[in-house]
Amino acid sequence: MSTAAPTTTSDPSPASLTLLATFIPPNPTRAWQSAPHPTLPILATCFADKTVRIYSLTSLPASSSSTTPSALGAPPASPTAPGASLEASKVSPSALLSTITGGHKRSIRTVAWKPPTSIIKGESVLATGSFDASVGIWRRFETGGYGVRGNNDELDISSTRGGGEHNDDDDDDEWNFSVVLDGHESEVKSIAWSCGGNLLATCSRDKSVWIWEEVGSGEEAEYETVAVLQEHEGDVKCVAWHPEEECLVSGSYDDEVRVWRDEGDDWGCVFRGRGHGGTVWGVAWEGVRGMEGGDEVAEGIRKRRAKWRERREKAGPRFLSCSDDGTVRVWRKVPKEREKQRPMSIIRSRDAGEEWVHESTLPKVHERSIYAVGWSDRSGRVVSCGGDGRVVVYEESWRVDDPATAGTTVNGTSAGDIAMDGADPPVNDDDPAGNGTKVEEQEDDLTDVATWKIIAQVEAAHGVFEINHVAWARKPKAKQTQGGNAPEGEGELIVTTGDDGAVKVWDLNI
């Protein structure tokens, strides 16, 4: 069997990914998704054998970004036959903290941590969505283990609980199954907690998105259905919450993305985004902070960049959607204040919806469907993974030359530049769902200010297996070496989850 060593593509992209660790259970089955904990250095991965495994990121081997990025990128990540002969060095069995089983009758497709802001001190809450059409809420009250001391952001892990497969039940990391949310008629595909942690969105093959509100807290928390949104015409594949507002985006089998908001009395679809040529497998929101810097340039460009930045502030965070058609699209909201000049309509017009525009498409690399995409709220970088076994990292940066002198950009990645205009113009044709207003003219000239480039890529990250999920994760501070020019807080990891049942943690070396 040919071992596909992950190699970075031929063109010398500025950064590279090195494999830090591989977590693989003894009898691995397909791993669907890994959710890094927002604050703690742990991640939860759900598998087809109806279990969720919690891995610790603290036991990663010291990776100093100062080491010269080996041209070959990470050493061969996936052994020839999973399970047959594992590369001892990369696998850290001690990383497995606990295994959650018995909650669901079929494969667990999705898992999500409750944001720390809303949970009582020292409690972890995990939600799991499964093919058995139910969503499970699991609680764990830590006394020891990966207990958190001190304030939230300072991660001082007193004692990491070592030991292999956790089956000593006297241990206190006891995940108990506190609530099951039944409502969906068929497989649950994706779940997400709102930024405040009080709302949980779930979506399923029955074409519906449900929004649950948590009532009460801790053990006696109850969940009420706040909304059942059924405007998608196909299996809803993914949901994601806006980083700040109570605004939800969903992607579906009907090739469309939809934005939902609580418009006072009821939840409704405010935007319906068409354009993708296949199932929308994943959506991800941008972090709050936009892009800075880049002022020391010619006057004209600086001004236009400032205007770009100002428009970005007003529009708020953008979101991405990745699809079966192999493309990743960036969507930006068009702020509404210009609406006001229009005559005041007495009855609140049906079109209270928002207007989002397909700002750009990331450079096309994936040859098969893209299953997941992640937007780092710290570095603003984007990572995508797909059926062709590739993991690709993109970065948005100012376009260096003036658009007038249209030429290839400095670092020669041809695909990157044309992304902005490219084949499919920012389409926002009039859609019946409401915001029928045409895009004003002056919007367009800002499109060439910023552009997306591929900065790192790994082939065959999980050997010949497809990669189902990728996410950014914070690098645990304890191990963070100060060397290298990584700016403070730049410590980021990429976590990939594949059909080979393995979870791989990568470090991005710039």
Add this chain to the structure above:
Amino acid sequence: MSEILNANPTIRNASDLPSRRPDSTIPTSSSGASQRYPPLGLFASTIPASAYLPDPFATATPSSPTSSISEEDSAPEPIDAQEIYDLIAPIADPEHPLTLGSLSVVNLPDIFLEPLSPGSPLTVLTVLITPTITHCSLATVIGLGVRVRLEQALPPRFRVDVRIKEGTHSTAEQVNRQLGDKERVAAALENGTLMGVLRKMLQGAEGGETAL
């Protein structure tokens, strides 16, 4: 099961189906081995094996403890379209006690194998299936049966795309989309009743004794 949709499909006779034929050329490059040739077809029964098999003691020489894996033994035989056809042709049709091969639902010319991209270890296998009638509601189940059989029988480096052949089915587009959705296929495999139907269909393929 609804009344039989296509009561009398045209059934192809077993001897017309494509099959692999042993070639009759002499393994010219039989290196070094004595000029003995493997059995002479019909006469193999009269010319016993010992006339060409190496003497049991020959392996005793301490120099080559492991028996010399004869060169013929290790010549790799790549997976080709005929092998794919042999895997799926014996699958039983859910409606008739016949196989997809004899019903011409799967045909050798509709099987395509090519690497994902030049030099990539991944191979894309495309199988086009031709339903017996244009509005056959079982097209999805047949497609699923073919995909499950191939995913179980082929190494993970294959990307299996099972699709309905152009212009042979009224709702080809929806069926193709369903068959292409890895997640829905995985979910379908966990549905007990559907798995029962599939297992019955594949029984033919494994046992190989369906009525051809």
Add this chain to the structure above:
Amino acid sequence: MTDVQRFLLSINSDNQKAHSIAKETAQGIRILTPSAAITLTCEALQNKEKSLIDVVESLGEYINDEDNANRARTIEYLSQVIGSLPPAFLSRQQIQVLCQFLCDRIEDGGSIGGLKKLHAMERYNGEMATMTFRALLAHFQDLQLRSQAQRLQVYDLLNAMMSSHRRALRSLGEEAIVGITDLVANEKDPRNLMVVFSVLKVVMVEWDISAHAETLFDSVFCYFPITFRPQPDDPYGITAHDLKARLRACIAASGRFAPYAFPQLLDKLDSTSPNVKKDVLQTLTACATSYSLTTVSNYSVTLWDSIKFEILNVQEEDLAEEALKVLQAIANRLGQGLQSTDLKTPLATYLRPITKECNEQLQEPQHKQAKPVGQILSAIGIASPVAFYLIIRSVLPPLSTLYQGADSIAKQRALLEVLVQLLDSAIAVYGSPSIPAPKTSIDNPLTPFKDRLFELNSQALMSTAIEEVSFRVVALRALLRLCLLQNYLQENEIGMVVQYLDDIALSEGPVGRDDLRKEAIQALVQISRIKSHLIMNITFPAFLARLPDSSPPNHRDFLITLEGLAQISVDNFVADTLVRRLLNRLDVVLANDGSPAYPQAMLATIHYVLTRRNLEADPNLQTYFEKIVIALVTRVAKAASGQAPVTALNEEATLEILGRLTTLIIRALGTHKQSSVALQCYSLFTEEGSFSPAPFHEHVPGPCRSLMIVSTAVLAGLPATVQLEYAETDGASLESLLAELVRLALAEESLAVRQAILRQIGLLMNKFMSSTEISAATTTLYKLIAGIAETTTPMENAVRAVYWMSKALILRTVQIDEVLSRLLNLLTSSTSGASSARGFGLLLAPDEILSKDNGATIRLLAKQKVFNICTPRIAQGFRATDSATVKANYLIALSGILKYMPTEVIMQEVDKLLPLLLQSIDLEDSDVKAATIQTLTVISLESPAAVETHVGSLVSRLLKASSNLAVNGASVRLNALVCLRGFPGRVKDTTLLPHRNNVIRSLMAVLDDPKRNVRKEAVECRAAWFNMDEPQSD
């Protein structure tokens, strides 16, 4: 005391009382058993001591006793007395009296028995029978209320009277018919029904039942269909089948039933249960066969209309067959003795709707109904020449026009298949050279269509696209039948068919399956049986022309031709010509040299042909001996000694095939010839001094030594009693020859020649040496074993010699313990341990030279003995030693023994063997691993329980053996997968499930194995483990 009292007393349950009475009787008559009492009475009657009257009177007071039991027993006594009297004893008058007597008391138990016995008397006449019969009718109106046994007695009596006094009862006419019908009405018990049916059958067949046809029919048909299922422990063994057959016989008994039988049977035809339908159809066949012609013809068309559905929309295959039988029975009935093909005969009227419907069905676009139509037409066609004639006249013309118009190959094939079926019935009616057929005045209706059929099928076979294999196969079959049909095709037409078949047999390219070529060869074989000269004049020249004159370098197409020739030469005369032609061609080929494959194939063809003949009785045996053995062997000997050019014949492999031929022919020779051959087994029929054979000659060149292969073949063919060349005439005659052969064997490098010499040693020690000479030989063997380490010659040769000699002795079970223990000791030696371990594989291996047909003595017990001696020693030795190589030697030896050991022997010690076998899988030697895994597969199939305890380690080792290409050859990987695949379904699921995921995942890599057959096995194995039913979690 009268005998009757004795009889009563003895049966009387209160024995005490009986004894006391008996004692009082003066004459001291002992209390007798009932039968003894009866015999006493009979003797008394016979020697006239008593008269019948006395006996009857002695019954006196008991006969009217109110106690039924006593009355019954006295009558029982009387009937037993009558029963045991000789048939001629009683006079007519006496019988009359007794009969009257019993008839009056017919309801009492025992009187029926009496009457039955009385009826057997010679002088029992008609009116007595009528009297009894009337008594029966009078007294047994309510027969069904009585017990089954009583009813059976009545029926038995009735049956007996029907068989002996039928005319008397018949004369009663209506009274008898009605009486019997009422008597047997609504009988339920199967045993009784068997008798009832046979009685009724007689009535129905022989008596004039015109007035009562319906009542009689109803009395029987009410039982139809019989759904009786005997209880498992049914003592009387009456099956539903017997009952059905009897009932069927009744229904079919008389044509008068037709108006009731046919409609009611046809109603039952649309029952849902296939068994009932089958019963109906079989009954219809019985009726059609037995009813009269006119009756059957009245209903023939209605029957066809309701039966045709069963055939045209076939649900159950066997129901269609039964329906066809009905149609055939009707056609038979209507066609009996009919010679006229006139269209107004009942047969014609019957056939008209059938052929009309068949023609319509053939028009139907998809020709889906072609198959059933063909079945109908051929089933009826076979019935009689007239039927066949009528069918052909009305079906063939539309069939051929349809064929002409058919727009697709599939449609044409369906129509041709109908034609083939019609030709089958033609052969059944008009016969073929091998199938005789009754003479008929009606000439073959196919004759006018001969040219059309010939041309149509020839075109279908020869000018259709190559890929249309199944279509051309049907055309070929049709042509073959045309050739086989008695005097139908002309000689030249058959000749053309032979040419077509030759073209196909020779040139068929590798497309689809080679079914067509096989069919062509089979057809040629059948034609060679009837027209062998055609094969000689057409096929041989065509085939031989294809044979090259010199050996082609890189392809073996000649093989297809030679195989064809060999298969076709079934007829002796044809085979003989082939052998002669091949020998001539061989000379030509040997003249211009080339690769030996071709001459080898020619010799193999001759060998193949000769093995299928009884050579002993073959007239050409002598010529074969001269032209093959003498000619070729001397040629080879001359070439070896330089007097003739060396040809491919001298190649070792060719010599071996020539050797096979030589053995075959020598074995068939007479003993006198054989003994003269024996004297030249080394000089190989050459003149003195022209050729120096290997033994007893100094530095003999290679080519001459290779002739030892032929000498071995000669020795193999000779009987054990002959005197061999080089054998001294005194006592230990073969001693020196053996020593010489051993010397030669140790020195010989060439594998084939050494193998031949070793086999000669084996033959010598096993077959030719007498028991006295054998002991001398064993000392040479032991000396050889002892000196094995220091021999100068290459150590393997010594080991080989030792093991061949041991094999010869072991198969004769001579000094088996001594030989084996010495060999086992060799295993521990560091130098010769490894190769002697492999030697054990040779001991029991079947060898085609040292074999039973070649006269070797192979004791049945040899294998068991080797097993009993070696396994414990190996197991113990394996545990004792701790050196890895010695352990490996033991395991290799063990696998060598077990490879050819019968399964039941292995199973005796399976628990002891398993641990050893498991460790053998870890050895490096691929052959040993493959053999061990094979043994394990046999064990796991034979008794899964034995394997259960080791499942864990076995599965992991097999998984390792199925992957890791560098170490494991394809055969090891394949065997491992076959073994693994056998577990699900045999070994308990609970023990397998823990390993299930591991197996499925590790086999994923094997799916990418470079070898196709290993991949295929991996797929099957993985599917087997996949489908192990999941413990239902949800």
